[in-house]
Amino acid sequence: xxxxxxxxxxxxxxxxxxxxxxxxxxxxxxxxxxxxxxxxxxxxxxxxxxxxxxxxxxxxxxxxxxxxxxxxxxxxxxxxxxxxxxxxxxxxxxxxxxxxxxxxxxxxxxxxxxxxxxxxxxxxxxxxxxxxxxxxxxxxxxxxxxxxxxxxxxxxxxxxxxxxxxxxxxxxxxxxxxxxxxxxxxxxxxxxxxxxxxxxxxxxxxxxxxxxxxxxxxxxxxxxxxxxxxxxxxxxxxxxxxxxxxxxxxxxxxxxxxxxxxxxxxxxxxxxxxxxxxxxxxxxxxxxxxxxxxxxxxxxxxxxxxxxxxxxxxxxxxxxxxxxx
Amino acid sequence: xxxxxxxxxxxxxxxxxxxxxxxxxxxxxxxxxxxxxxxxxxxxxxxxxxxxxxxxxxxxxxxxxxxxxxxxxxxxxxxxxxxxxxxxxxxxxxxxxxxxxxxxxxxxxxxxxxxxxxxxxxxxxxxxxxxxxxxxxxxxxxxxxxxxxxxxxxxxxxxxxxxxxxxxxxxxxxxxxxxxxxxxxxxxxxxxxxxxxxxxxxxxxxxxxxxxxxxxxxxxxxxxxxxxxxxxxxxxxxxxxxxxxxxxxxxxxxxxxxxxxxxxxxxxxxxxxxxxxxxxxxxxxxxxxxxxxxxxxxxxxxxxxxxxxxxx
Numbered sequence: 249x250x251x252x253x254x255x256x257x258x259x260x261x262x263x264x265x266x267x268x269x270x271x272x273x274x275x276x277x278x279x280x281x282x283x284x285x286x287x288x289x290x291x292x293x294x295x296x297x298x299x300x301x302x303x304x305x306x307x308x309x310x311x312x313x314x315x316x317x318x319x320x321x322x323x324x325x326x327x328x329x330x331x332x333x334x335x336x337x338x339x340x341x342x343x344x345x346x347x348x349x350x351x352x353x354x355x356x357x358x359x360x361x362x363x364x365x366x367x368x369x370x371x372x373x374x375x376x377x378x379x380x381x382x383x384x385x386x387x388x389x390x391x392x393x394x395x396x397x398x399x400x401x402x403x404x405x406x407x408x409x410x411x412x413x414x415x416x417x418x419x420x421x422x423x424x425x426x427x428x429x430x431x432x433x434x435x436x437x438x439x440x441x442x443x444x445x446x447x448x449x450x451x452x453x454x455x456x457x458x459x460x461x462x463x464x465x466x467x468x469x470x471x472x473x474x475x476x477x478x479x480x481x482x483x484x485x486x487x488x489x490x491x492x493x494x495x496x497x498x499x500x501x502x503x504x505x506x507x508x509x510x511x512x513x514x515x516x517x518x519x520x521x522x523x524x525x526x527x528x529x530x531x532x533x534x535x536x537x538x539x540x541x542x543x544x545x546x547x548x549x550x551x552x553x554x555x556x557x558x559x560x561x562x563x564x565x566x567x568x569x570x571x572x573x
Numbered sequence: 574x575x576x577x578x579x580x581x582x583x584x585x586x587x588x589x590x591x592x593x594x595x596x597x598x599x600x601x602x603x604x605x606x607x608x609x610x611x612x613x614x615x616x617x618x619x620x621x622x623x624x625x626x627x628x629x630x631x632x633x634x635x636x637x638x639x640x641x642x643x644x645x646x647x648x649x650x651x652x653x654x655x656x657x658x659x660x661x662x663x664x665x666x667x668x669x670x671x672x673x674x675x676x677x678x679x680x681x682x683x684x685x686x687x688x689x690x691x692x693x694x695x696x697x698x699x700x701x702x703x704x705x706x707x708x709x710x711x712x713x714x715x716x717x718x719x720x721x722x723x724x725x726x727x728x729x730x731x732x733x734x735x736x737x738x739x740x741x742x743x744x745x746x747x748x749x750x751x752x753x754x755x756x757x758x759x760x761x762x763x764x765x766x767x768x769x770x771x772x773x774x775x776x777x778x779x780x781x782x783x784x785x786x787x788x789x790x791x792x793x794x795x796x797x798x799x800x801x802x803x804x805x806x807x808x809x810x811x812x813x814x815x816x817x818x819x820x821x822x823x824x825x826x827x828x829x830x831x832x833x834x835x836x837x838x839x840x841x842x843x844x845x846x847x848x849x850x851x852x853x854x855x856x857x858x859x860x861x862x863x864x865x866x867x868x869x870x871x872x873x874x875x876x877x878x879x880x881x882x883x884x885x
Contacts, residue, residue, distance in 0.1 A: 316697035319719075319726035346700030367695075368677055370652045372662075376681030391750035396653055419747040419794070420651055422695065425718040426746050426787075429796055429869035432862070434718060436695065457782075461868055464780035480747075484786065485779040486757045493778055493789075494753050567750045573762035 249510055249517050251540060252310065252409060253533045256288040256522035261298045263526045264307075267533035271308035273341060274298070274522065280328040281312045282343075282365055283522040284439030292331055299336050308338035314363035315439045316344045326350060333358050341387070342366070343422055343436075348381040362386040364411070365422035365435070371403035378405045385409055387518060390500065391420050393570050394508050401513030408513060413532065413554065414520025416500040416566050418480045426479045430461040442478045449474070458482075501563035503536065503551050507544055532557055577810050577837050581610035582830055583714070583737055585692075585820040586617045586647040586673075588745065589790050590625065590770040597629040599826070604633075604640040607830040609819070612637050613673055613691070615647035618748070619791045620657045622767070634670070645671045648679040650693045651748045651792070658682075671711075680708065687711045692739045692818065693748075697723065699730035706734055713737065714818050717744045717800055720866035721808065728813040735815050740802045741829060741850075742820025743775065743788060743795040743857065744869060754789040762792070774823035774856060785857070796869060798860035801850055803836055804843040804875050805864055824854045843875075 253269035255261035264272045275281025277289040290298065299309045311332040317325045325347050332340055333355050340358060342348050343365035351360055364387040368374045377383040385407040388397060401408055419426070421435070428434035431446040448459045456468045458477035465477035475481070480494040500520070502509070509517070517540075519532060532554065539550040555563055566572055584603060587596060603612060614633060616623045626633075634644050646668060648661050658678055665672060665682050674680045675691040690713040696702050702713055714737040715724060728736050754776055755765035769776075775788030775795055785797040799822065802809065806817070817837075819830055832849055835841040841849070851859060862871035 316695055317700070319698040319723035322698055322700060344695070344697065344701060345704050346698050346702075349700060349704050366677070367651075370654075370658050370678050372658050372681040373652070373677030376677055376684075379681075391651070392653060399655065418751060419749045423651075423693065424747040425716075425744070425863075425869065426794065428718055428863070429744065429746055429787075432866065432868040436697065437718065462870070463784055463786055464782040467781045483781055485781060485783065486776060486789070489757065490781060493757060494749070494751075494794075570763070571761060573751045 249506075249514060249540065251533065251537055252516050252518040253529065254414075254519055254522040254524065255298070255529065256283060256285075256524070257526065258290065258294045258298055260524070260526040260529045262301060263530035264533050265302050265305050267530050268537035269307055269533050271310055271338065271516070272298075272302060273310040273312055273518075275312040275314075276328050276331075278324065278328070279318070279437075279439050280315055280325050282314045282363075282435050282439045283312075284315070285523055286444070288523060292335070295332070296335050303336070309336075310339045310341050310361060311337040312341040312363065313347065314341050314343040314365045316436045317347055318437065322346070329355070339385070345380075348377070348383070352381040356382070359384050361409070363422070364389055367420050367422040369420070371400055374400065374404045374406065385515065387411070389420055390417055391567050394505060394512055394568050395570075397509070397514065398512035407515040409516040409518050410509060410514050411500060411520055412502045412509070412517045413536065413558075414499055414524075416495065416498065416520075416564065418495040424480075430463050430479060432461075442476075447477055496562065496564070498562040498564045499558045500566050501555060501558060502565045502568045503539060503547075503554060505565065505568060506540070506547070528557065577807070577839060579815070580810060580837050581816045582608065582833055583816055583818045584609045584612045584826070584830065585714075585739075585742065585818050586613045586615055587821045588618050588793060588795070589773050589775065589821075589823070590619075590622050590767060591773050592770070593625045593629055595773075596626050597633055599821070600633040601636050602827055603830075604636040604642060607827045608834040609642065609830050610816075611643035611645055613645045613647050613689075617647045617650050617675060617691075617693075618793045619752075619769075620649055620654065620660070621762075621765070622769075622791070623660075643671070645673050645689055647673050647691065648675050650675045650691075650745075651750070652676050652678045653750060674710075680705070684708050690714060692716055693745060696727070699727045702727055702731050702734060706731060711735065712816065714739060718863050718869065721805070721812070721864050722866065724809070724814065725812045732813065736813065737816040737818050738802060738809060738814055739800060740806075740817040740819060740833065742800060742818075742822055743797070744800050744860075744863070745793060745795055745820075746787070746869075747794040749792050749794075752792045753794065754791050757789065796860070797857055798870050798872075799854055799857045800861065800863070800869075801847065801859040802861055802864055803833065803846045803850055805861060806833075806836055806843065810837075822854055822856070824856065828853050
């Protein structure tokens with residue numbers, strides 16, 4: 249299985265290539281990609297240099313243009329696609345049908361991957377994108393069990409890529425407006441979720457309160473480590489209880505299921521984390537590459553090392569395991 | 574430019590799990606009394622609930638059609654299981670009714686058959702709308718998140734398409750494979766015992782500072798605030814939007830529909846309409862922030878309302 253690694257900066261890109269990534273994915277420094285964070289992403293010139301470096305090392309580059317085109321400003325996305333193709337991207341990762349149609353028509357030779365943001369969660373949906381836009385690969389939503397994935401794999405006409413490590417969306421990706429409800433900024437339209445520009449921490453008595461826009465997302469008693477107020481990972485009051493209503497502050501780790509994913513027909517494993525630093529990328533990529541190259545009974549120490557690098561060090565296998573639902 | 578009076582009202586599908594009799598009687602009353610032109614029916618949120626309304630579907634369809642309403646069959650918003658895909662495919666094969674796509678799989682299955690697009694499909698721009706039109710979509714309900722600037726662009730690019738906007742109701746904000754509603758009551762999705770049926774208008778999610786925030790509806794998360802574009806109807810009509818969707822809440826939806834019709838017909842002024850709407854659905858504040866490219870939770874008052882608010 250291929251290992252697909254994130255790069256939010258040219259430095260992280262180099263680290264990922266050197267650490268043995270089969271492909272590195274990245275995006276332009278604008279609203280065309282779903283990690284539109286300050287200080288992240290690539291200028292045209294940086295991408296040119298990165299792709300050249302990757303090609304020398306035999307690594308592929310995937311360019312994510314995976315937000316939804318703003319009505320009337322489609323040229324920004326079309327230009328992004330044109331430049332990515334011209335710079336030699338091995339695949340474009342797309343979510344918007346309008347953009348997929350444009351790329352399929354203008355650049356029929358270009359490999360097109362379906363972003364997780366497109367929310368193609370079943371064979372009918374995936375085959376629709378294969379037939380309509382000649383999609384070569386689909387990144388599956390993090391809402392499926394491994395059994396679901398195996399069944400989908402038997403019924404589709406393209407490759408499957410799945411997330412195995414890093415941040416975890418609880419909601420179906422590409423179909424969530426929680427962030428814009430609270431902040432006016434959304435993953436689909438602006439490429440951001442729970443943006444830092446709308447985050448505030450304040451002291452209230454002995455507690456630290458984290459807020460997103462006008463809403464309290466969490467309160468941390470003294471001594472408890474305070475996390476970032478990602479909306480769906482907050483603590484809320486529901487009926488008579490309060491707690492993590494949607495998901496605990498955990499991250500995804502299904503590296504323990506490598507053999508099952510392989511048997512399900514998965515072609516590529518994806519690491520989330522374009523917002524992470526180069527040291528993290530280097531460490532995670534090299535450890536995962538080593539795990540993939542080891543026989544199953546020799547993987548345990550490598551996987552333990554990976555786990556220690558997870559956000560808050562708490563991990564979940566998410567929807568891949570049925571009881572998570 | 575569309576005349577206000579040439580506009581139509583669509584009643585969206587009931588997103589919540591209501592008692593089967595309540596669901597039936599609600600639609601009977603809509604058929605008999607509500608000035609809506611079309612009604613979308615059928616389970617949209619969770620396939621586990623489908624069997625509840627099945628015994629009453631035929632009589633509800635008949636009653637609505639006898640009253641002159643167009644009936645549109647809804648499809649699931651998140652399709653992951655084989656039986657869910659199969660159900661949509663079978664419905665497309667046998668049904669004589671128009672169907673509404675809420676997920677990519679329905680788009681695939683309904684290709685080249687006339688169908689409508691629900692507000693849960695990501696239509697953010699004209700090229701996407703044009704693509705869907707080319708595949709058989711006859712009406713597109715734009716996503717609640719869409720700002721007016723985008724609505725205008727899209728309607729201008731496709732003047733012949735019948736565009737609809739989500740005009741009343743708690744906003745469908747997210748859907749998950751996991752059921753937060755069941756989880757909040759100590760269950761998981763697979764043994765949920767339909768606890769979502771206990772909350773016919775959603776289960777309130779408050780912040781730890783007791784701010785009303787969201788509501789759970791099974792695997793769906795909706796806003797606490799209720800979207801209302803009642804005071805934006807004139808702008809929307811001017812932009813070429815022809816149809817307005819009212820999403821059922823647990824309130825007098827016949828009165829809600831009448832009020833929207835009256836504002837469209839010009840017999841009730843928008844400001845008076847908003848005041849009346851606050852009484853008809855007092856369970857939640859009204860919001861129109863998405864329309865104004867702001868936080869979805871906020872209410873933006875129109876200039877004349879602001880002026881009216883100043884002391885003389």
